[in-house]
Amino acid sequence: MAAASDCITLPYAATGAFGGLLTDYIAQAPALAPFYNRWPALESFAAQLEEKPAAYSAEARQRLVTDLRAQYAELGGDVPAAVAANLDLLARPTTFTITTGHQLNLFTGPLYFVYKIVSAIKLARQLKEAYPAYDFVPVYWLATEDHDFAEINSFPLFGKTYSWAGPGGAAGLGGPVGRLGLEGLNEELLSQLPPEVPAAFREAYTSSRTLGEATRRLATSLFGAYGLVCLDADRPALKQALRPVLRQEIEGQVSNQAVQATNERLTAAGYKPQVYSRPLNLFFLTDAGKRERLEPDAAPGADCTQITVRGTARCHSRAELLALADAEPERFSPNVVLRPLYQELLLPDLAYIGGGAEVAYWFQLKGVFAALGVPFPIVLPRNSALYLSRANAGKLAKLGLSPLDSFKPLPELKKQVGATLGQEEVSLAAEQQALAATYEQVQALAQRLDPTLVKTVAAEAQKAAAALAGLEKRLSKAAEAKHETAYAQLTALKDKLFPGGSLQERTDNVLSILMNNPGFIEQLLACFEPLGLEFAVVQEQG
Numbered sequence: 001m002a003a004a005s006d007c008i009t010l011p012y013a014a015t016g017a018f019g020g021l022l023t024d025y026i027a028q029a030p031a032l033a034p035f036y037n038r039w040p041a042l043e044s045f046a047a048q049l050e051e052k053p054a055a056y057s058a059e060a061r062q063r064l065v066t067d068l069r070a071q072y073a074e075l076g077g078d079v080p081a082a083v084a085a086n087l088d089l090l091a092r093p094t095t096f097t098i099t100t101g102h103q104l105n106l107f108t109g110p111l112y113f114v115y116k117i118v119s120a121i122k123l124a125r126q127l128k129e130a131y132p133a134y135d136f137v138p139v140y141w142l143a144t145e146d147h148d149f150a151e152i153n154s155f156p157l158f159g160k161t162y163s164w165a166g167p168g169g170a171a172g173l174g175g176p177v178g179r180l181g182l183e184g185l186n187e188e189l190l191s192q193l194p195p196e197v198p199a200a201f202r203e204a205y206t207s208s209r210t211l212g213e214a215t216r217r218l219a220t221s222l223f224g225a226y227g228l229v230c231l232d233a234d235r236p237a238l239k240q241a242l243r244p245v246l247r248q249e250i251e252g253q254v255s256n257q258a259v260q261a262t263n264e265r266l267t268a269a270g271y272k273p274q275v276y277s278r279p280l281n282l283f284f285l286t287d288a289g290k291r292e293r294l295e296p297d298a299a300p301g302a303d304c305t306q307i308t309v310r311g312t313a314r315c316h317s318r319a320e321l322l323a324l325a326d327a328e329p330e331r332f333s334p335n336v337v338l339r340p341l342y343q344e345l346l347l348p349d350l351a352y353i354g355g356g357a358e359v360a361y362w363f364q365l366k367g368v369f370a371a372l373g374v375p376f377p378i379v380l381p382r383n384s385a386l387y388l389s390r391a392n393a394g395k396l397a398k399l400g401l402s403p404l405d406s407f408k409p410l411p412e413l414k415k416q417v418g419a420t421l422g423q424e425e426v427s428l429a430a431e432q433q434a435l436a437a438t439y440e441q442v443q444a445l446a447q448r449l450d451p452t453l454v455k456t457v458a459a460e461a462q463k464a465a466a467a468l469a470g471l472e473k474r475l476s477k478a479a480e481a482k483h484e485t486a487y488a489q490l491t492a493l494k495d496k497l498f499p500g501g502s503l504q505e506r507t508d509n510v511l512s513i514l515m516n517n518p519g520f521i522e523q524l525l526a527c528f529e530p531l532g533l534e535f536a537v538v539q540e541q542g
Helices: 020-026 029-034 044-055 058-075 081-090 112-129 199-206 211-226 236-252 254-268 320-329 339-346 357-360 365-369 390-398 404-405 411-421 429-449 449-482 484-498 520-527
Strands: 005-012 097-104 133-141 154-157 160-161 229-232 282-285 291-296 305-307 331-336 350-356 378-381 385-388 536-540
Touching: 005 404, 020 357, 020 378, 044 112, 044 378, 044 449, 058 211, 058 229, 058 339, 081 097, 081 211, 081 229, 081 449, 112 133, 112 211, 112 350, 112 520, 133 211, 154 211, 154 357, 199 211, 211 229, 211 520, 236 254, 236 282, 236 320, 236 331, 236 339, 254 365, 305 365, 331 339, 339 350, 339 365, 350 357, 350 411, 357 378, 365 520, 378 404, 385 390, 385 404, 385 520, 390 484, 404 411, 404 484, 404 536, 411 484, 429 449, 520 536
Parallel strands: 097 133, 097 350, 133 229, 350 378, 385 536
Antiparallel strands: 005 536, 154 160, 282 291, 282 331, 291 305
């Protein structure tokens, strides 16, 4: 356990909030070794730096940099100096990327969006210190092709949820969210926000044409000074990199075979696969702007017996689909199985930083990368944290609790606070034992004198035990009532720090912190140790 004045860390397992696969990975469980390439340690990057260049061509690098420059130019205005410098560095063969990705949640969504990006920025800095002959650029991969709008269209702030129905309502959804226009967003959401919300958050949306552009602007306003490069891969020029993968997928369903083989090994090792692999792990972007699944071998009796575009009347023979993939690869969109591979084709990437669920599905993909000849990156769990404002830290201290105590279950915390406040612990366990012994003697007497009364004695014993248990509860409540205010404060604080019983980072939005603590991101950068693999408790400075 490490500690500083405003940053404390503890093992992930000690929080009780993470799944077995993640905690086993952090503990370097031997059973998981076959599912990743290299353990996330500073020295592991030396081998990764040798492996990646052999599979990443100068043509791929030029394609990436050219399109990234075009993406930033399309936004208009000046590119932050640190971002411009990193774009220049990316053109060099000695520059590599550290990537994280996330959906296009409105106003960044949950806190872990920020934690992912800060982890990538910090790791890039640390790698530059360890390997000064190379340069390292943090990249945020925008999930612009995702079509699950319901997962990203709202966020909470100060107890209120702000939502957007999307352009045209349900009729306008079902396609890549990055392409969505922002009609109705101002009336439904932006105009309802508290006036204290920083202008940069509003301007990201009012100055953009699409949700993808708005998310890039917002991420750049928050992290541009740190050199974060934002990549939208839903681009015709970039999709050219997918052509050989599309061919192998359509012809041989390579990815599904590899994932199924890995899933069997994961299951045998005691882990449940995170994502479902399909015979074809591809979507098709229709003329109507929808993102529909490609399904081989339609049901008997269907007009098309080869490959259909789900939800449409469109179908293709394999030869037709191969020709289309070669001529217009931008019509295809990889699903969760092939999206990571597309990322690693585009980027000179060394590591991917993700949450526990992402780590779990990356572990299903090593065989896919091997089958398609793409180096598997180092998979690094993002930093996770609990943020303690000065006010909440003060409340904990007033209750006699440390920041680490807050992870304990509420009943345990009540006992701890009660002990501090001098509450007498009520337990009638000894009395219950004495009562049971007394009735055993009475039951033995009944057995000798009149066996028909044994059941009556047993029933009376049960009633008496229940009555004593009821008295214990009433006495416990009476003891608690003496400190009711403190327990109410404890319950409210526990719910504030762990909303709905879950981690704060999975619910709260960064605005709830930034509006009171503008130095929050700098504080995270100082606190987070990406390769430390421990959970952080970050306390507001001052």
